[in-house]
Amino acid sequence: MIVENDTLITMLARSADRFRSNTSLASVNGEPWTYGALYDKVREVSGVLHDQGIAAGDRVAILSENKPEWGIAYFAIAATGAISVPILPDFHSSEAQHILRHAECKAIFISERYYQKIEGGTFADLAAIFLIDDFSIIPPETQKGTLREMVEGGKKEFAKLKESAMRLVGWTPAEAQPDDVSTIIYTSGTTGHSKGVMLTHRNLLEDVKATAELVSIVAADRMLSILPLSHAYECTLGLVTPLSSGMSVYYLDKPPTPQVLVPAMQKVRPTIMLSVPLVIEKIYRGKILPQLTGTKIMRRLYAIPFVRKTLNKAAGKKLRETFGGNLRLFCIGGAPLAADVEKFLKEAHFPYAIGYGLTETSPLVAGTNTARTRFRATGPVLPGIEIMIDAPDAHTGEGEILVRGPVVMKGYYKDPDRTREVITADGWFHTGDLGMFDKDNYLYIKGRLKNVIIGPSGENIYPEEIESVINECEIVTESLVFSEQNQVVARVHLNYEIVERLCADARLGETEIKIKIASLLLDLRGHVNARVSKFSQISRVIEQIEPFEKTPTQKIKRYLYA
Numbered sequence: 001m002i003v004e005n006d007t008l009i010t011m012l013a014r015s016a017d018r019f020r021s022n023t024s025l026a027s028v029n030g031e032p033w034t035y036g037a038l039y040d041k042v043r044e045v046s047g048v049l050h051d052q053g054i055a056a057g058d059r060v061a062i063l064s065e066n067k068p069e070w071g072i073a074y075f076a077i078a079a080t081g082a083i084s085v086p087i088l089p090d091f092h093s094s095e096a097q098h099i100l101r102h103a104e105c106k107a108i109f110i111s112e113r114y115y116q117k118i119e120g121g122t123f124a125d126l127a128a129i130f131l132i133d134d135f136s137i138i139p140p141e142t143q144k145g146t147l148r149e150m151v152e153g154g155k156k157e158f159a160k161l162k163e164s165a166m167r168l169v170g171w172t173p174a175e176a177q178p179d180d181v182s183t184i185i186y187t188s189g190t191t192g193h194s195k196g197v198m199l200t201h202r203n204l205l206e207d208v209k210a211t212a213e214l215v216s217i218v219a220a221d222r223m224l225s226i227l228p229l230s231h232a233y234e235c236t237l238g239l240v241t242p243l244s245s246g247m248s249v250y251y252l253d254k255p256p257t258p259q260v261l262v263p264a265m266q267k268v269r270p271t272i273m274l275s276v277p278l279v280i281e282k283i284y285r286g287k288i289l290p291q292l293t294g295t296k297i298m299r300r301l302y303a304i305p306f307v308r309k310t311l312n313k314a315a316g317k318k319l320r321e322t323f324g325g326n327l328r329l330f331c332i333g334g335a336p337l338a339a340d341v342e343k344f345l346k347e348a349h350f351p352y353a354i355g356y357g358l359t360e361t362s363p364l365v366a367g368t369n370t371a372r373t374r375f376r377a378t379g380p381v382l383p384g385i386e387i388m389i390d391a392p393d394a395h396t397g398e399g400e401i402l403v404r405g406p407v408v409m410k411g412y413y414k415d416p417d418r419t420r421e422v423i424t425a426d427g428w429f430h431t432g433d434l435g436m437f438d439k440d441n442y443l444y445i446k447g448r449l450k451n452v453i454i455g456p457s458g459e460n461i462y463p464e465e466i467e468s469v470i471n472e473c474e475i476v477t478e479s480l481v482f483s484e485q486n487q488v489v490a491r492v493h494l495n496y497e498i499v500e501r502l503c504a505d506a507r508l509g510e511t512e513i514k515i516k517i518a519s520l521l522l523d524l525r526g527h528v529n530a531r532v533s534k535f536s537q538i539s540r541v542i543e544q545i546e547p548f549e550k551t552p553t554q555k556i557k558r559y560l561y562a
Contacts, residue, residue, distance in 0.1 A: 002209040002244055007176045007201040008078040011244055012039060019219055019246035025068035028224075028250050028264045033068050035246070045076035045135060052107065052128045052137075056081030056176065059103045059184065062230065063087040063096060063118070064111035064132045066251045070229050071239055073109040073132055074183075078201075081176045084183045085196075086230035088552050089114055091186075095194065097121040099186050103196065103413065178202040184413050185232050187359050196413030197359045199232070206406040207362040208241045210382040215329060215353065215369045217272070219246030222326075224270040226256040226279070231552050232359040233334055238274050247272075262322060269324035276334040277341070278554040280352075281471075284341045285495075288315050289474065309347045316348025329370060331355055333363075334553030336445060336464055340472040342375060354378050356445060358431055360422070361385075362407040366443045377442040378435075387443065388428065389436060397436040398446055398460070402428040434462070451558065453483040455535040461488060466538065469531050474498060475520055478548055482562030487539040491561055492524065493547055517543060 001018075002011060015024075016039035026032035033041070054060060060077045062084060064070050077084040085103045087096050096117045100108065107128040110118065115131075129138040176182075182201045186194045211217075223242055227234040242249050250268045254260045256279075292311050293299045301307045320327055333355040345352045355367035356378040365387060368379030381387045385405035392399035408429045411419035422430045434446040446462050453461040463481035470479040470490060479492045499520070503513045521541040529537040548556040 046079035061108040312347035
């Protein structure tokens, strides 16, 4: 529940009072933190931050895998009036160190797993290092090789400072105001330029409030977290939103591979999950589709609409059982969902919902609940938020998506020029995404403005639409479409398990395998060109042997390839 002029810490204090004995955060295989214990630990850590000289407005970084202690650090920073700076674990050491310097962080909460990312760095402002695993205080010069032997002393130092801080200053929430910056999130985008997005307490909590009006969330809900907390999507919708409603959130101890994820889902039996499209696309194409089309007879049957829908419905029931049997809301965001996968989810009666937003918008601005999904649409605009299509095409209605409302960021940190480029004087944020509304005000995302290819007669060619057709082919894992010398070109990463099976069945030698792959790429081009507009047809298909490098929300970093 969010009330007027809330801040992160006043929201958490109210939840701790209402849901004191409920599980708040927990590792799947660890001891849970109740709301009461979580709040007490936040107070404790905040007191030590205060004693270490962290004051309102100071920046404090978090670099860690997902765990309950991540959330404790996040709210403890807010409780001092300081600003959290989550750092994506996938960032290279040089980028992580750049963020620490650029944000002039005075302290960092870091896990042992990622400690090496800050080793050897020079940080003029960094005065305190907390090992987030147990909140021990580590001397700044500590090397990973000597980290373990420093921990016991670090725990004692924390305990001493905790007693001192609580005795001398007591603990009360810092007098942060709703429009104060709460967090700076450095994005890792498809263009390669990270930006520090400044989000206020009001930004985050207004997004939480709008989300709660979109979907039903109750204290009995359980969420299994599989996306990085350092991303706005998971942090706002997978941490702040659940804690505002008394929900329980569980974290994996290891990366979300099928071997880790399936047992965890059976143990937690989540009712809600947040995901990016790649997760469900891999499950469908890697596990479900091969079972439905594994033989010639099955492929022929699956091509019959009535039979396909019946098979999909049965597969959907099994899929829900795999997810623990209690799943009622599977939220998908961060990137477009492939059309063939969405068709399966609809026919399978799987409880999916689509959302759209950006880090700069806290993030969610449009979406649906499970009852209102519409094929290929994102959904209506969330309450309290405005979306406008800028300069819409007279025939298609497509144009750049602009957003205005209390969820729009304060700006880019130390970058007023770039801020002015994207936020107009009257408050409209230019997303850089192209979209359109239908007659029922459902928003459809067409692609990125910067990715649009202009055809020979001035037509707009959307690479994302061509990629969705390519990715439906069973021999393709992922693809990237771009313009090269005024031609439309596709890079594809093949499903090499299927390719190897085809070559093994035909008993092909090494040279013949290369010829076979070239033939598959040629057939792929013909298949795709038969399904897209003439001006969107691809002239060449290039094999991408290694998987594409991606952002944390699994979008391909286009600038590396196009």
